[in-house]
Amino acid sequence: MEQDIERATLWFLTARGMAAASGDIAVDSQPSAAGLFAQAVLGLSEDACIEGKSAARINRLSLIDCLSGVAALPPEIQEKFLTGALMIALLDRRMDAAEVRWASVLASAMRLSTQRVEECCLGARILTDMLHPVTRTS
Amino acid sequence: MEELSANFGFLEALDRRLSKLGKQAENYVHSDPEACLFKLRLMVEMMASTLARVTLGNALPPELGVTLGELERRGVLPRHEADNMHAIRRDGNSAVHGGIAPASTAMRRLKDAHSLSYWYCQSMTHSQGQERPEFQVPKRPIADFGVDSQVAAAETLEDQIEQRRRRTREALLLFANADDRATITKRYRDELDGLDAVAATAGELSIDAETMALIMALELEQLLEHPAFGQVSRNARREAELQLNAVKRRLEEQELTFREARERLTNENF
Numbered sequence: 001m002e003q004d005i006e007r008a009t010l011w012f013l014t015a016r017g018m019a020a021a022s023g024d025i026a027v028d029s030q031p032s033a034a035g036l037f038a039q040a041v042l043g044l045s046e047d048a049c050i051e052g053k054s055a056a057r058i059n060r061l062s063l064i065d066c067l068s069g070v071a072a073l074p075p076e077i078q079e080k081f082l083t084g085a086l087m088i089a090l091l092d093r094r095m096d097a098a099e100v101r102w103a104s105v106l107a108s109a110m111r112l113s114t115q116r117v118e119e120c121c122l123g124a125r126i127l128t129d130m131l132h133p134v135t136r137t138s
Numbered sequence: 139m140e141e142l143s144a145n146f147g148f149l150e151a152l153d154r155r156l157s158k159l160g161k162q163a164e165n166y167v168h169s170d171p172e173a174c175l176f177k178l179r180l181m182v183e184m185m186a187s188t189l190a191r192v193t194l195g196n197a198l199p200p201e202l203g204v205t206l207g208e209l210e211r212r213g214v215l216p217r218h219e220a221d222n223m224h225a226i227r228r229d230g231n232s233a234v235h236g237g238i239a240p241a242s243t244a245m246r247r248l249k250d251a252h253s254l255s256y257w258y259c260q261s262m263t264h265s266q267g268q269e270r271p272e273f274q275v276p277k278r279p280i281a282d283f284g285v286d287s288q289v290a291a292a293e294t295l296e297d298q299i300e301q302r303r304r305r306t307r308e309a310l311l312l313f314a315n316a317d318d319r320a321t322i323t324k325r326y327r328d329e330l331d332g333l334d335a336v337a338a339t340a341g342e343l344s345i346d347a348e349t350m351a352l353i354m355a356l357e358l359e360q361l362l363e364h365p366a367f368g369q370v371s372r373n374a375r376r377e378a379e380l381q382l383n384a385v386k387r388r389l390e391e392q393e394l395t396f397r398e399a400r401e402r403l404t405n406e407n408f
Binding site for chain 2: 020034046093114
């Protein structure tokens with residue numbers, strides 16, 4: 001359970017980094033996609049998600065901590081994390097420089113090849129299509 | 139003169155139709171819970187429609203669910219109020235389509251509608267600080283033997299379902315309700331700016347930002363062509379290219395800033 005909670009903390013930190021890079025998404029509304037992804041793709045339980053993003057656990061960590069955390073993940077989990085982060089970036093059908101930067105540092109911290117990154121981005125696009133998100137301008 | 143509703147009378151000055159619907163819902167809560175839910179759904183629809191007209195202009199989405207989603211995304215509807223409106227919409231729809239609703243469900247939604255009405259009134263009149271009037275439970279007709287215990291059991295079950303629903307929602311969201319999202323987001327943004335500065339100063343990472351932007355732009359083009367968004371291929375490509383160029387420009391600006399800073403330092407020291 002503890003490992004799941006730590007993974008949930010890391011995932012929500014990764015997702016928050018991307019939502020913050022998207023700007024208004026993080027402030028004006030809260031996408032449920034991060035939680036859906038945590039449960040459906042990462043296999044984390046509701047309890048792990050709630051505990052993982054509790055202020056006591058997540059607020060003491062920085063994005064740099066997040067980078068060192070994802071670097072230590074098993075490769076298959078790393079790819080899932082990057083896929084999820086890219087999915088959040090693409091939800092509004094826009095690409096901001098800060099989102100690109102966060103994706104770039106995540107992928108580099110994970111030491112992924114360009115081909116792996118392309119595969120993650122493809123997966124993210126398919127998930128985004130399935131979620132049928134809304135644009136900022138709609 | 140018609141007596142005002144105990145729970146919705148304060149709406150009379152703002153919108154008589156809402157006040158009337160609230161009173162009707164109160165009257166039906168024990169005798170006809172489905173009718174009560176139907177009236178409450180109408181109330182929510184009217185509130186959402188007014189809020190949407192004010193904030194979205196003429197671009198009113200056709201469905202209540204979509205309207206509520208859009209109002210929430212734009213920050214017009216706080217999370218708690220959006221939850222309540224969705225709950226009333228859902229139970230109201232079920233009642234309209236023949237679903238059986240216990241009086242306890244109708245009572246819970248009536249209470250939600252009371253809280254919502256207060257928030258709505260505050261928002262529309264831009265008034266704050268007034269104390270919310272206490273919800274008055276409408277009197278129940280004298281019950282047959284055994285009915286009260288059934289109602290109590292149903293209410294307990296309703297409470298459990300409500301708690302379960304809130305927990306599920308809590309697990310899905312990115313931030314907890316009590317989190318100061320603006321402050322946390324700003325902290326992350328500052329860190330991202332720092333990471334940008336490091337990349338400009340110390341050199342790009344193994345997956346450089348320009349490569350990442352190109353990969354993302356290719357998928358973005360595919361997304362924009364999706365039937366739900368309906369852009370033709372040429373426009374989708376143009377839009378993706380515009381976004382890619384904007385990111386590239388931003389990266390070039392950072393590089394330029396770094397070069398200028400370095401030149402300034404060199405001139406100052408040598």
